[in-house]
Amino acid sequence: MKKFLPDLIAILAFIILSFAYFFPADIEGRILFQHDTAAGVGAGQESKEYFERTGERTRWTNSIFGGMPTYQMSPSYDSTTSLKGVEKVYRLFLPDYVVLTFIMMLGFYILLRAFGISAWLAGLGGVIWAFSSYFFILIPAGHIWKFVTLAYIPPTIAGVVLAYRKKYLLGGIITALFIALQIQSNHIQMSYYFMFVILFFVGAYFEDAYKKKELPHFFKASAILALAAVVGVCINISNLYHTYEYSKETMRGKSELKQEGTAASQASSGLDRDYITNWSYGIGETLTLLVPNVKGGGSGATMSQSEVAMAKANPMYSGIYSQFPRQYFGEQPWTAGPVYVGAFVMFLFVLGCFIVKGPLKWALLGATIFSILLSWGKNFMGLTDFFIDYVPMYNKFRAVSSILVIAEFTIPLLAIFALKEILNKPDTLKLKENRGGVIATLVLTAGVALILAVAPGVSSSSFVTAQEIATLEQVLPAESRAQHLAPIVTNLTEMRKAVVASDAWRSFFIIVIGCVLLFLYQQRKLKASFTLAGISLLCLIDMWSINKRYLNDEQFVPKSKQAEAFVKTQADEMILQDTTLNYRVLNFIGFPGNTFNENNTAYWHKSVGGYHAAKLRRYQEMIDHHIVPEMQETYQAVATAGGQMDSVDASKFRVLNMLNTKYFIFPAGEQGQAVPVVNPYAYGNAWFVDKVQYVNNANEEIDALNDILPTETAVVDVKFKEQLKGVTEGYKDSLSTIQLTSYEPNRLVYKASTPKDGVVVFSEIYYPGWQATIDGQPVDIARADYILRAINVPAGEHTIEMWFDPQSIQVTESIAYAALTLLLIGVMVLAWTQRNKIAKKS
Numbered sequence: 001m002k003k004f005l006p007d008l009i010a011i012l013a014f015i016i017l018s019f020a021y022f023f024p025a026d027i028e029g030r031i032l033f034q035h036d037t038a039a040g041v042g043a044g045q046e047s048k049e050y051f052e053r054t055g056e057r058t059r060w061t062n063s064i065f066g067g068m069p070t071y072q073m074s075p076s077y078d079s080t081t082s083l084k085g086v087e088k089v090y091r092l093f094l095p096d097y098v099v100l101t102f103i104m105m106l107g108f109y110i111l112l113r114a115f116g117i118s119a120w121l122a123g124l125g126g127v128i129w130a131f132s133s134y135f136f137i138l139i140p141a142g143h144i145w146k147f148v149t150l151a152y153i154p155p156t157i158a159g160v161v162l163a164y165r166k167k168y169l170l171g172g173i174i175t176a177l178f179i180a181l182q183i184q185s186n187h188i189q190m191s192y193y194f195m196f197v198i199l200f201f202v203g204a205y206f207e208d209a210y211k212k213k214e215l216p217h218f219f220k221a222s223a224i225l226a227l228a229a230v231v232g233v234c235i236n237i238s239n240l241y242h243t244y245e246y247s248k249e250t251m252r253g254k255s256e257l258k259q260e261g262t263a264a265s266q267a268s269s270g271l272d273r274d275y276i277t278n279w280s281y282g283i284g285e286t287l288t289l290l291v292p293n294v295k296g297g298g299s300g301a302t303m304s305q306s307e308v309a310m311a312k313a314n315p316m317y318s319g320i321y322s323q324f325p326r327q328y329f330g331e332q333p334w335t336a337g338p339v340y341v342g343a344f345v346m347f348l349f350v351l352g353c354f355i356v357k358g359p360l361k362w363a364l365l366g367a368t369i370f371s372i373l374l375s376w377g378k379n380f381m382g383l384t385d386f387f388i389d390y391v392p393m394y395n396k397f398r399a400v401s402s403i404l405v406i407a408e409f410t411i412p413l414l415a416i417f418a419l420k421e422i423l424n425k426p427d428t429l430k431l432k433e434n435r436g437g438v439i440a441t442l443v444l445t446a447g448v449a450l451i452l453a454v455a456p457g458v459s460s461s462s463f464v465t466a467q468e469i470a471t472l473e474q475v476l477p478a479e480s481r482a483q484h485l486a487p488i489v490t491n492l493t494e495m496r497k498a499v500v501a502s503d504a505w506r507s508f509f510i511i512v513i514g515c516v517l518l519f520l521y522q523q524r525k526l527k528a529s530f531t532l533a534g535i536s537l538l539c540l541i542d543m544w545s546i547n548k549r550y551l552n553d554e555q556f557v558p559k560s561k562q563a564e565a566f567v568k569t570q571a572d573e574m575i576l577q578d579t580t581l582n583y584r585v586l587n588f589i590g591f592p593g594n595t596f597n598e599n600n601t602a603y604w605h606k607s608v609g610g611y612h613a614a615k616l617r618r619y620q621e622m623i624d625h626h627i628v629p630e631m632q633e634t635y636q637a638v639a640t641a642g643g644q645m646d647s648v649d650a651s652k653f654r655v656l657n658m659l660n661t662k663y664f665i666f667p668a669g670e671q672g673q674a675v676p677v678v679n680p681y682a683y684g685n686a687w688f689v690d691k692v693q694y695v696n697n698a699n700e701e702i703d704a705l706n707d708i709l710p711t712e713t714a715v716v717d718v719k720f721k722e723q724l725k726g727v728t729e730g731y732k733d734s735l736s737t738i739q740l741t742s743y744e745p746n747r748l749v750y751k752a753s754t755p756k757d758g759v760v761v762f763s764e765i766y767y768p769g770w771q772a773t774i775d776g777q778p779v780d781i782a783r784a785d786y787i788l789r790a791i792n793v794p795a796g797e798h799t800i801e802m803w804f805d806p807q808s809i810q811v812t813e814s815i816a817y818a819a820l821t822l823l824l825i826g827v828m829v830l831a832w833t834q835r836n837k838i839a840k841k842s
Helices: 002-021 035-054 078-090 098-114 119-130 133-141 144-164 168-184 188-211 215-235 237-247 261-265 273-277 284-289 315-321 343-355 359-375 377-390 400-424 432-454 466-475 481-522 528-547 560-564 570-576 600-604 617-640 650-658 698-704 808-841
Strands: 584-587 661-668 673-678 686-689 691-695 713-717 737-744 747-754 758-765 771-774 777-779 782-784 788-793 796-803
Touching: 002 098, 002 119, 002 528, 035 560, 035 600, 078 168, 078 215, 078 237, 078 808, 098 119, 098 133, 098 144, 098 400, 119 400, 119 528, 133 144, 133 400, 133 528, 144 168, 144 188, 144 215, 144 400, 168 188, 168 215, 168 237, 168 808, 188 215, 188 359, 188 400, 215 237, 215 808, 237 808, 273 377, 315 481, 343 359, 343 400, 343 432, 343 481, 343 528, 359 377, 359 400, 377 400, 400 481, 400 528, 432 481, 466 481, 481 528, 570 600, 570 661, 570 673, 584 600, 617 650, 617 661, 617 698, 650 661, 686 737, 691 698, 698 713, 713 782, 747 758, 758 796, 771 788, 788 796
Parallel strands: 584 661, 691 713
Antiparallel strands: 661 673, 686 758, 737 747, 747 796, 758 788, 771 777, 771 796, 782 788
16 A cells, blocks of 8 residues: 555645636536537437437437537447446546546656656646646637547557556556547547657657567567557447548548639548648747747737736727737637646756657657647648648648647656656756757747747737738728827737737746756755655646636636526527427528527527538538528528518528528517527428439539529439439329428438329438338438438328438447457456466565
8 A cells, every 4th residue: 555655645636736726616516608518518409308208319410400410429329338437437536627637637647657757756747737728728618528538648658658668468458448538538639649649659669679679579569559459449439430431421521522723722532721721820829838928828818808918008099909909919710828838847848858868759859849840730831731631531630730739748748757867867967968958958948938028029020910900990980090000000019029028037937946946956955855846836836827817717607507508588489389390490690600600599499500510511511502692692681571571582592491491580679689580481391393303413413403493303413313213204293292290300200192103302411321111111312402312202102211220330339349348358367467466475
């Protein structure tokens, strides 16, 4: 027990720090109202209600974007139940928010202990990794999946380290377990990025084994880790496989549309190049690793909220500064805050580049540079283009700036290695071969901070963006624009320079204090324990105070606030009085920005709009080509008609009608309160058509919707001609009827009657995997009108049933259970071997 006492103390310290940071919100039960979290609740409401009603999970919902799979909406599979139980134990059943910081610290602590680093130094490592500003920015943004995935990556790498340190079985088990946990956390982008880090590590261990002539050991460890990775992946195979299949149909898959002009230069598959690089870190912005506010801070706050800035403000313009501009003035469209790793942590990292020896140092430095260069995105397009075009899966992910998480990992890790070197060998910094490195480190960190403090103008070519100047020109009255524009720009520049200088001085003095502690230790005037305690306190105060700028107690609200987000409006109440089995609602409030950026509508209704990062590509293309233009036409037409739909031209919104959009929600009155408007022109759940028009490609298909009347003609790609038996002339008269008789999100039943064979188009989103029968006999489903479903229906009265229940889930679940069994066997073998070792010692 005494052997583990330092570890228990470290874990207890992590718990105390985690509770302390979120105090008093954590004990009062207050929560953060997060957009992404609220959006997830809205999107998942129909699935949740279905589970509560039936005890089964639906893999399809019609609540957002007309309908889509639920694979990326809190994916849940029976095979992961035991894994979630292990996860709860690992988290020590701690409350929300508190647990996030705790597992972030604990994971890095495990990694450092795997390297053989003392508990006290590993404790510091856990703190400086976990308190990197980016992680505390993720929490209020609601990016919890990303946060948890990142928390499980260090212990995953700990397993890699243990295996290469000849603890094969333990290393393999830890690697498999934490790969399984991070994949379960469902942020593949973060896991993907850290595959590069693992490759750097493997390269370092290969070099080390080659030099020591221990290649057999290297290959043995690598084989065990490969098997562990397979086990970890297979435990989550249900999620991974169905996400992979789904990704082909999403914005991350290849578009069938042929683009021209600049659009043709976008990625041939995956996300568009501009979309991938829209959030690119500025080259000069990289200095935020050392000086947090080198680009002003976050976009969510105005200049009036900065005391330092307002001390330089001209009182004449205080009214403008209270509303505009924002504190951030970097190159990204918007940011919640900077990536800051700690000034003294950065000092130790740079110092480690000189005093730490061995291939792992070069691996960490290489990974850091790699991360920074790729985070520049459109500001460094040569490398970015190469990765988009040639590196598998890189074009599936957006926001390249987030790859800086690699630097946030490698910087504190090398910093700890450097501090270990210093604490173990007090004379390290005195050595002649290290003097140049010490001087270079001071210049590159304290020196840069001092320059920015004394001459903040060197940090940026401009402190006021062109967009801000354009906004000022609009805000200022025409008669005084010429008089005030230049003075405001000048004053704003002074304010932002003051913000940069303030944080630069802050970083400079933090580095100076840290260096004083190291100097006193070197001079034998301070013990190692006190030096470590002093550095720990210095780094904690530094990073804690920066994080409080972006996540503080004022942001927490009572739990009732989240429920209030989904309070039924009067418009919702009126629409819900319609008990028709299935229809859609389109919310125009906040159009165009809000319609496709909220899921409050989806909480109560089946929405044409919605918010999700992985919507179906074809639906997005319909939004761009038809839905948004039709919304503009509809908004204007309905407003002009004063809400009297009988005088509105229905041909202006044929695509909305074919989506069975029965209700529009419009803002009305001075307060913009929600008012429902019935759309009498919606086509209903399904209809027979007179004609099937076959087209040769996606471009012809999406363009044809400009000309056809969907209730008369169905546009079908020739690829689906066989599914419709080649029919070109349908049959439709007053005796041809079809009615929806039963609705579940994943199962629809219709009654159809037609004197002759005909083609029915369903107002349901087409997706591979839907199955259908007519009177119990399987039939093919074709895609029609770019996004809908169509079936050839024979003459007579029939029951048509469609359902979504992928049989592949049974296969993947079997594989997952087999992988779990292998992991359990590994744990049992490890326990047995450890027991035998203890028995032999006694």
